[in-house]
Amino acid sequence: MHRIKPRILENARALRRPMTPPEAQLWSRLRNRQLGGFKFRRQHPVGNYIVDFYCAETWLTIELDGDSHAAQVEYDRERTAWLTEQGYREMRFWNREVLQNIDGVLEQILDACQKTQQQPSP
Numbered sequence: 331m332h333r334i335k336p337r338i339l340e341n342a343r344a345l346r347r348p349m350t351p352p353e354a355q356l357w358s359r360l361r362n363r364q365l366g367g368f369k370f371r372r373q374h375p376v377g378n379y380i381v382d383f384y385c386a387e388t389w390l391t392i393e394l395d396g397d398s399h400a401a402q403v404e405y406d407r408e409r410t411a412w413l414t415e416q417g418y419r420e421m422r423f424w425n426r427e428v429l430q431n432i433d434g435v436l437e438q439i440l441d442a443c444q445k446t447q448q449q450p451s452p
Contacts, residue, residue, distance in 0.1 A: 338375045352425040388446040396425045
């Protein structure tokens with residue numbers, strides 16, 4: 331079992347409190363296994379990072395990007411590379427996309443989860 335650094339765990343817990351409107355909208359549709367029976371967690375620590383949403387069953391991370399991500403392109407690139415090296419899959423959506431097309435976003439997430447579930451284990 332991986333031990334989560336206390337600082338990362340504390341940051342994850344703090345991030346769970348003030349959800350942005352896009353996070354709240356997506357979480358309201360992911361929580362309690364509403365999407366295909368898959369269990370999602372929010373603001374979940376993975377290594378030294380905290381992902382917006384995570385499905386452990388499929389190793390899928392979901393990130394919602396707002397305007398602030400334009401200033402952290404290199405950080406996001408490094409984070410994605412690390413997650414990929416560890417075996418995680420990452421999906422990214424713009425906040426605007428979640429607010430304007432939640433059903434389309436959910437369809438993409440469900441499709442990714444179902445495809446992973448159908449793949450044989452290595």
